[in-house]
Amino acid sequence: MNASGKTGPLVEVEDLSVNFVTRESNVRAVNGVTFTMMPGEVLCVLGESGSGKSVTMRALMRLLPPKRSVITGKIRVAGEDVLAMSEAALRRMRGATVSMIFQEPMTAFDPVTRVGDQITEVIRLHRGVNQAAARQRALDLFELVRIPSAQQRLDAYPHELSGGLRQRAMIALALSCEPKLLLADEPTTALDATVQIQVLILLRRLQQELGMSVIFVTHDLGVAAEIADRVAVMYAGRVVESGPVRDVLRSPLHPYTAGLLASTVHDQPPGRDLETIPGAPPDMRNLPPGCSFAPRCSLAGDDCRTTTPPAIEAAPGRIARCLRVHAPEAALV
Amino acid sequence: MDTSTTLAPIDARDRGGPRQPLLIVRNLRKHFPIRSGVLGRVSAHVRAVDGVSFTVMKGETLGIVGESGCGKSTVARLLMRLLKPDGGEHIFDGEAVGEAGGISVAEMRRQVQMVFQDSASSLNPRMPVQGSVAFGPIAFGTPRDRALAQARQLLAKVGLDPVLYGGRYPHELSGGQKQRVNVARALALDPRMVILDEAVSALDKSIEAQVLNLLQALRRELQLTYVFISHDLSVVRWISDRVMVMYLGEVVEIGPSNAIYETPKHPYTRALLASRPALDPDNRRLEAPVSGDPPSPINPPSGCRFHTRCPFAEPVCSARAPALGEGDVMAHLAACHMQDAASGHSKAVREIRH
Amino acid sequence: MSTTTATASPPATINATPPRQRGYWGNVGYRLRYDPVTLLFGTVLLLIILCAIFAPLIAPFDPYQESIIRRLKPPGYRGHILGTDELGRDVLSRILFGGRITLTMGILPVMVATLIGGGLGVLAGFAGGLINALIMRVMDVFYAFPSVLLAVAISGAMGGGAVNGMIALTLVFIPPLCRVAETATTQVRNLDFVDAAKATGAPLRLVLWHHVLGNILGPVLIYASSLVSVSIILASGLSFLGLGVTPPEPDWGLMLNALRQAIYISPLVAAMPGIAILITSISMNMVSDGLRSAMDVRS
Known part of the structure; x- marks a missing residue:
């Protein structure tokens, strides 16, 4: 990449995998995450507990315990290779280029x-x-x-x-x-409703005034709708869908995103059952072959249980990892 | 088997019939002393619950919403008598709880059960889950084997395969799964009323919906009465027949679910509703409905406790506490001077008089 | 409507994992079996205890038999595998016999103190309020003194001898065990599952027995097992000062004291009782550590 790149992406993550290795088990927390982010963008990483969203975020700052975690893939922040950085360079990056806020502020002070x-x-x-x-x-x-x-x-x-x-x-x-990039790990989750909206509005305003990029990790679709330009939905350590927030929330491509939207309680008529995603997320020590969502998916066939779905660009800027999603050309044929 | 008999409309334990409220609470109070200094002198009180009154009819679900420090969890523990109230009346199916001539606390607890929020600490880590479910019945003299068999049936009822999970x-x-076990434990004594304190708040969204559906199905099948406590307004709306909004230890608004959500009367309720993220990127909240955090319940503001954050606050609001008023069970009441034409508030309701 | 068991999970998952019916202690045992370090030190400890029990059968010499001509001989001298002491007695035999006294003084005070201190701690933790303040302030008074000083003072006041030494040690260990039990109980008491058990309307004693005791037993036992090595060393120290066991009884601390004067003449022999104390207390600590990780259900 040429170094002139003010117009180049601020963050490039390519095929990032993180394994936590202990004596007894090997937890595959992140399995091949790829995304890029332009300066001044707000990306929401959306996922439930154990989906690998926080681990991805910590990997960006290399905040994972070095002895127990195996990180593979490429991470470039502001043109620099994070995984190859020396400790001194890493210290300079943390705080100056990239900064982080957490769910519980007491841990930061x-x-x-x-x-x-x-x-x-x-x-x-x-x-x-x-x-x-x-x-x-x-x-x-x-x-x-x-x-x-x-x-x-x-x-x-x-x-x-x-x-x-x-x-x-x-x-x-x-x-x-x-910082050029602010990493926010569920910073509003522990706050009261009337305070959460204040902090969200503040973050949005600061981001626009300062021209920062923000990666915002959350499990809450509503929070993503309030703050994101783009969202990346994670499930079992993979980004299963990404795209502009409007499109993803209006017409989700991946069955998991669709299920998540349908099961989020938001003014559904009382007295009728909520739509749910059956089952529970997989054990990250023992991921099923093929698509990790297949065991819970109503559209899954035998092919889903054997083939890991590739990333398909279904529309400009919209990517989904699902065998039931087709690229536009293929759909026309 | 015994649960299938619930098809019969009248519970043997029912006293006053369907018209008598299952629970009446009047002017419930709990102040926690704050001790300081070497001698542990009481220097202040946390006014966690400060004069709360409400009624729960048989078979209905009352939702309680509010932010941290509003006293909703303290209400739950008071109803369970895990905390001793400092004052107020507590009447269960027509009988005063823990008073001479009324119902004993132990007997009330057999009919009222609770599901706790934190699924991690609400189960004994040293006990297989079927043991936790069976503990209550065993304590009341059910033979161990029968209690365990019942526990396994209950686990199946909440959607956990007892063969697979009972011994875990x-x-x-x-x-x-833990929260399902908590629900099973609450049902083990065949209660008439279940208090759910943030029972789904810690769960992932896709799991939350499953547990909510389960709770609704159980309520219908077992004819239960719920008190559902949560900070999540959307969830409360979906599950509740009536909703009570609390702020700093007081009830600010109570009424039928639809009325509260469609035509909220109290500015705090309106602020809470408007603080919910919109789920629509084209319709983002541009301005926060209220500023600041809820004040501490240690020294709550004078008069109307919301006046420090209320956009409509006037001198009368800090001078005098508005009353919630009285009405029948289905009445929609709000403790706000703007709802009282005689309060002297410039925006007080007048159009009703015209 | 069908019967109550109709809504079980899909049958496909039933044979996914076999039902686990191993109890809590079964689990602990299972984990200990796969912990080689703990197993090794556990075996060493077991051997030491067996040696002490069967000392009369395996000791090569009479531990009290003195000999003027065989004083302070080095290890290996004429069948004296670990040499002889300043009165010509066989050191190996004395260490084997001494184990009986030393181990008893290490273990018995801790056991008694666990019962008394643990009981008081649970009472203080569960009752809270005035009872808690009363018990814990009394314990604090004992806490004000270093344990060695306290042991010396108590046994000094009561006079020497093994029994008085053990009583002194018991008194020394009650406050820390009480404190551990009280802390553990206070923590457990505030957890939701104890409230949930109370909310069933069950009598308090059942709640205490099923939900509180089981959860504090782990920390208390682990702490107690770590105290055994302290107790051995303190007991040896008392004997060393002439307050615990009296000569000519073979006690490790006493032997260390007597052989101290021979440290320049026969250093290897002089070190033997110390090595015995060291090995025993290290083994005890390692076993206690292993127990700690095996008893942690969550790991």
Whole structure:
């Protein structure tokens, strides 16, 4: 790739696989995930627990335990090969190019240090500015994420902040070095409904103002609808469908996406049974051959149980891994 | 076999007939003391449940919604008497619970069971799941073998093959399977009422729908009465006949499900409903309905507890607490000064008078 | 309507996994069998205990038989496999016989303390409130002193001898075991399954027995087993100071004390009782570690 590439993709993941190896078992958490992402895009990785969505995200930052995890494939972030990086280069990337926010903000903060001091310290470390400048920047960040009475809140300890404020403070911390890419791992899942929507709107606004790219991991279709440009639906360690959020939510291609949409409770008439996907996700230590969704799929045939479906581009920008989905040319024949 | 007799419309334990509410709660209160200092002096109270009143009819499902700290889980534990209320009346099928001349707590517990949220900690990790299901009946004197046989039948009823799963330990089951076991355990004593405290909240969406369908089927088959507690408004709407909205330990609105969702009266209910993600990328929420987090229930705001976040707040709202009012069971009530023409609020309902 | 068992899962899955009917302890045993390290040290421990029990049968010499001419001979001297001590007694025989006293002083105090301390801890944890405060504050008083000092002080106050030494050790171990049991009980008591059991209306004693005890037994037993090696070392220390077992009884700590003066003359012999203590306590710790991982159902 040429290095001029401001117009090139920010993230390229090719055939990423992550195995967790222990003495007794081999968990195939991610099995050949491929996606690219342009600068300024918001990609939602949608999936249920155990689908490999968080593991994919951590692999992007190489945050997985090196002894127990085997990562194969290619990850390039801002043109650099993440899997080949030295520890020093990795440290520079984390925070400066890529930053991460989590479901539980308490994990990101030291409980016995004031939040303002923590953010100030990070800014000084990464930017080499003096204390006063760093403090001013921290205050600007708190105002950016709309923390009321920011000046006083800088001097608060993490436990003194409410859940929503803590989440905002963590976003401020993550933005302190102006990352090109923000990884968000279910940052609104633990929040109350009225607070969740505030944080979602804030993230959307920040993303647009700062021109950042965001990868947003969630299990909630509604959250994806609020924030995503594109979605990638994961099931059993694979991206089974990806495409623009509008198209995927309106006319899902993959039976799993369709089932997920149908079984999400949202103003269905009471008194009638909800549509469900029968069965449960597969054991990741012992994945079935062929399509992992076949055992739960109403459209599955014998071919699904033997052949792993290839990625098919059914429409421009829309990819599905399902034998029942056809490329447009094939459909015309 | 005994469950097939539920085709008979009248339960032997039924006292007042179908018109008598199964549960009446009046002015229920629970304040947790906060102790501080070396001597453990009480410095403040968490006013977790502060004067809650409601009624549950036989065979209906009452949904309780609200955000964290609103007291909905405390209500569940009070109804089960896992916590002792600080005040208020608690009447089960016409009999006062735990009072002289009423029904004893132990007897009430045989008729009211609970399903807990956290499927991980709600099953004994050292006990095969059929043992957990059979524990209640064994404690009440059912011979062990018969109780275990019943437990296996119940596991089958909630969709778990007893041969395959009965002898397993909780860690060998998935979250959805554990929650099915929890449902089976709640049914083991053949209760009349089940309290479901965030029973599906921890489950994946595709599993959540399965368990919700199961709960509805069981309710119909066994003629159960549910109190369904959740933070998920969509789920509550689907399962409930009536809905009660709580905020900081108080009931702010109660009424038939359709009324609450179609014509919410309280600004908080409207905010909650408007905070739900739209599921439509072309119709995104542009502005948050309310700002800030719910305040702490330790020192709740004066007057109407929602006035600190309410877009319509006026001086009267912080001065005086609005009353929920009274009505029959199906009445749609909201504790808001705007619903009371005499409150002095500038937006108080007037059109009704015209 | 069909009968109640109509809604079972599809038949295809029935023979997927065989039904598991191994009980909890069966599971623990099954896992221990596949843990070579624990098995190895368990065997060593078993051998040590068997040696102590059958000491009269396997000891090559009388452990009390002194000999002026055979003092402090090196290992291998005329059939004295581990040499002789400062009074010419066979060290191997004394270690074998000494195991009886030393192991008893290691295990018995811990067992008694587990019953008393564990019981108090469960009571404190489950009752909470005033009872908890009362029990735990008394324990805190004992906690204020280092265990060695406490053992020395108690047995010093009661006078020497093996029995008094064991009583002292028991008293030393009650507070930590009580603390562990109390912490475990408090944690378990707040879990939902205990509430669920209470919500069935079952009597409290059944809830305690079926849902609380089973879940704290693991941590308490594991902690107790790790205390055995501490107890052996403390018992040896008491004897070393002249407070536990009195001469000429063969106790490992006492032997270590007596042979201390010979450390420059016959260092190898002088080290023997120490090695015995070391091997026993390492084995005990390893077995306790193995037990800990085997008893963790979730792994």
